[in-house]
Amino acid sequence: FKNTIKTIKYHVLLMSGGPGSGKGTQCEKIVAKYGYTHLSSGDLLRAEVASGSERGKQLQATMQKGELVPLDTVLEMIKEAMIAKADVSKGYLIDGYPREVKQGEEFEKKIGAPALLLYVDAKAETMVKRLMKRGETSGRADDNEETIKKRLDLYYKATEPVIAYYEKSGIVRKINSELPVDEVFAIVEKAIDELK
């Protein structure tokens, strides 16, 4: 068990950036090219909600308000998913976690130090526009104007400090996500290739 965590800690990439900045879009392309296992904390949580479990019901109420769900719940789910894929994974791409500095500290303690943090950066105005558009087809309860505003506020307040926290260890690469998807990916590729 201990070994598993030790082995995987050198292949962990974090995707950080505001809601609608393009994390999921870039993750898909990274998975296709590099074969990393994509773990989206939001997807893991939404799957738990869809399962209809008691934990899922509590999560749903929190997510619909645009608030952050409890620290331990998300980290446990990520860790379980990492261990489940440990044999086949070439690395891990963690999307949407840590959302606050405390989550980052817990991640280091319970899982390990990430190798790279890709900071997918877009203007607030761009993010809102993309999310409103995504909301037309995504079916996501949180892709509506009021919740989008709350998620953005929370992002600037809680998640941006996470990036500052990782700056200290020199693993942050800022990616201009105002560019078209393929141009953004070209910058992402460069950052990942530099890892070797």
Ligand SMILES: Nc1ncnc2c1ncn2[C@H]1C[C@H](O)[C@@H](COP(=O)(O)OP(=O)(O)O)O1
């Ligand atoms: N570079 C880019 N240019 C234009 N649209 C983009 C883009 N990256 C992503 N999008 C679109 C795809 C989605 O409909 C929406 C949000 O992207 P996403 O990948 O779901 O963001 P996130 O996972 O960060 O919330 O914006």
Ligand SMILES: [Mg+2]
């Ligand atoms: Mg996403």
